[in-house]
Amino acid sequence: MRDPVFSARDILAGKAPQDTTVKVRGWVRTRRDSKAGISFVQLVDGSSLQPVQVVAPNTLPNYADEILKLTAGCALEAEGRIVPSPAKGQPFEMQASAVKVIGWVDNPDSYPIQPKPHTLEFLRDVAHLRPRTNVIAAATRVRHTLAQAIHRFFDENGFYWVNTPIITSSDAEGAGAMFRVSTLDLANLPRTSEGAIDFTKDFFAREAFLTVSGQLNVEAYCLALSKVYTFGPTFRAENSNTSRHLAEFWMIEPEIAFADLSDDATLAERLLKHSFRHLLDARAEDLAFFDERIEKGLVAKLEGIVASEFVRMDYGEAISILERAGENFEFPVKWGVDLQSEHERYLTEKHVKRPVIVMNYPKAIKAFYMRANDDGRTVAAMDVLAPGIGEIIGGSQREERLEVLDSRMAEHGIDREHYGWYRDLRRYGTVPHAGFGLGFERTIAYVTGLANVRDAIPFPRTPGNARY
């Protein structure tokens, strides 16, 4: 038997049969009454941006008692025939023969989601109800489709998805402050004879934290399965209060064996182009909405990225461009300093006006695991910078030579005892390999035009905020 329930998306696309009654379920966006004896109820179920118009006649038994009392947010099941709409605004509509109220809104004048523009800041304060808005629902669909596109890209290219651990004991991964994971009683901590906290009494018999990156672990699988990636949550306990940082965010980290930095950059470019292409094809309605309401020219921007070559430049080249820029930078530019936000913005927003890949940074400002170049002063690192959001990818070729890795760890003051297994990878069949981290929320922000990554994740975690 055919399922009589159809989504708004299918009904509006004309995919629901017109020779029989069907059902649609969702939440009321607006209700308008006509004295001709009918009410128009706009019903949203998340399957599309556009609502289904349910036309409810006053001959329905619950018309006066219930339908005339519907307010935004009420949950309904409507049954009726799908017909071509006689009015503008929608291709099809439902002529309801029954409308069942599944869930009322208790106190309509306090229901926060109204058919009007809300600020994104306000919506963050009602994070449990904001998915009922167009903008957050659309961002949620984009997030889903982008994730699917990324998985599909890797699958089609012979990569394996590796679920690296969320709890780690690597205490110096170097990517930021970490959240501690412990079952010790904070009010009664076990002590060693020297008075320090005795972590051998803790759950893992050692200090443990939430991961700041799956990279080190995924390298082990890379050096066995050749092409792998992680896609999962990542945690940084930094007190960062910006539009592009979260304490809990999702990151995609591919790692490829027998590969150098150039292969890495090529992979990054292919991944982004493939994903954006798929998104443009599969989420055209939502992207058009973002183009109209959030960032004018968004679709043309994405089309342009898919069609053009990413600009690649060496760090040294970037420095000379910035030195010749004639801009009055707050932080002066010279070889050896890290690029500041204002420098990255100039490069990507003014100089090339597209994503740009900056490669081969001074080794003094980069992590210990990045491969030392032959020039003795740079490492094979790269950042992909995007207009408006800044760094969306950070990656590198990894140092595969044990002696060099050891000396780099010594320079960084890292205890090699903590990295015994990581060093083993360089002792047993080491090969050149490379990878990068793609910030998922930053990418969503970029493709939607949303200015804040807090609107690109369902329940954002930031300093002082984990209420929902």
Add this chain to the structure above:
RNA sequence: UCCCCGGUAGCUCAGUCGGUAGAGCAAGCGGCUGUUAACCGCUGGGUCGCUGGUUCGAGUCCGGCCCGGGGAGCCA
């Protein structure tokens, strides 16, 4: 953590020189209409973030605190 801006009705905001609270939307009621963020009229709705101070009188001026946003740093 630092710098800047802000906090007034459910939401978005106005509030002049310090004189006792306003609009639009939402909600409730009524009118009108195959309507389209409908429209028109009426009604209800306020701890002016909290706290202390100055003053005859504070949404408004001053101090402290809390919360939010933007920018910087850290980074994805």
